Amino acid sequence: MLESLLGEELYSDAVKIFKPDKIAEIRLRIGRKLAVKDVFSNRFGQRTVTEADILSIIKRATKNSLYAFQEELCKGYLPYSGGIRIGVAGSGVVEKDRLITYKNFTSLTIRIPHEILGAADKLSALLNPFENLLVVSPPFGGKTTLLRDIARILSNDYDTLVLDERGEFGMDGAVFGERIDFIAGTPKTLAAEGAIRAMSPEVMVLDELYPPKDGGVLCEMARSGIKLAAGIHSDSVEGALKRFPELNELFSSFVLLSNKPRAGSIKSVVRLP
Numbered sequence: 001m002l003e004s005l006l007g008e009e010l011y012s013d014a015v016k017i018f019k020p021d022k023i024a025e026i027r028l029r030i031g032r033k034l035a036v037k038d039v040f041s042n043r044f045g046q047r048t049v050t051e052a053d054i055l056s057i058i059k060r061a062t063k064n065s066l067y068a069f070q071e072e073l074c075k076g077y078l079p080y081s082g083g084i085r086i087g088v089a090g091s092g093v094v095e096k097d098r099l100i101t102y103k104n105f106t107s108l109t110i111r112i113p114h115e116i117l118g119a120a121d122k123l124s125a126l127l128n129p130f131e132n133l134l135v136v137s138p139p140f141g142g143k144t145t146l147l148r149d150i151a152r153i154l155s156n157d158y159d160t161l162v163l164d165e166r167g168e169f170g171m172d173g174a175v176f177g178e179r180i181d182f183i184a185g186t187p188k189t190l191a192a193e194g195a196i197r198a199m200s201p202e203v204m205v206l207d208e209l210y211p212p213k214d215g216g217v218l219c220e221m222a223r224s225g226i227k228l229a230a231g232i233h234s235d236s237v238e239g240a241l242k243r244f245p246e247l248n249e250l251f252s253s254f255v256l257l258s259n260k261p262r263a264g265s266i267k268s269v270v271r272l273p
Helices: 002-008 008-017 051-062 066-074 121-129 145-155 188-197 211-221 236-241
Strands: 025-029 033-037 040-047 077-079 085-095 096-110 132-135 160-164 180-184 203-206 226-235 253-258 265-270
Touching: 002 008, 002 051, 002 203, 008 040, 033 253, 051 066, 051 077, 051 085, 051 096, 066 077, 066 096, 121 132, 121 145, 121 253, 121 265, 132 145, 132 236, 145 160, 145 203, 145 226, 145 253, 160 188, 180 188, 188 203, 188 211, 211 226, 236 253
Parallel strands: 132 226, 132 253, 160 180, 160 203, 203 226
Antiparallel strands: 025 033, 025 096, 033 040, 077 085, 085 096, 253 265
C-alpha cells in the first residue's frame, strides 16, 4: 500500500532506512532529503525530493481528481487508504477570509497508522468502570494509537461508536471488540446528532478535538448520557484546560502522552475526584 502511494524509487529509499512495518511518518520537502521516522528517531534517505515526486504522490492519492478532495484540502490534508493521512504544505488559496484549497505544493507529511495491541493496558483502572477520558498529546505523541486501543477494549463491554473524521481508526486489519461501529470521513459536527439518535451508543470515541468548534457536540453527547473517549493536541493537561476550560466539566480523567523516549509514552495520569 505504501509502495503504491510513494512509487518504486521513493519507497526503495524509505525502506532502506526502516523496515516497512516500522515506518511511522515520511516527510517530503522539495529540494531536501527524504525524511523517515519510526517511533524513536528521524533519519534521512539518499534521495533528494523533487516537485515531480510531490505531484506524483498527490495524483495517486487523489486518483487524478484533486478537485474531489477540496474539503479535505481546506483542512490541510489528503486521506489515503488504510488510514494513511497526507499533510500538505504549499501556497494557500484564500477567498473571503476562508482557506479554500492549496496549490503549488512544496511539502508532504505522510502519517502511517500503527496498531499496538495493549497500548491502553496501563489504563485499565480508568476503563472499567469507564468515565469520560481525554488523551492529551503533542503531535506525533501516539494519541490516535492509544485511542484506537481504548476503543478496542471498550468495544468488548460497551456499544462503542467511533467518529473517525479523518479515516485513521479503521486501518486495515485493526482489531476491535464485537460492539464497535464507525462513522468515517464525516466532520463530528455533522455526524453527531444523527449518530446519537440512530445508533444509540454507550460510548463515543473522537480524535483531534477543537473545542471552540466541537464544544456544542461534546456537550450534547454528555447531556445524552453518552460516555466520551477523546483526544486533543497540547503539551500539558494544564495547557489544554487553560485554553478550553469547558473540558474540565466534561472529562473526569486525563492522560498526558509524550513522544520521549518514544511516541505513546504515558507521562502522567490525572483523575479528578
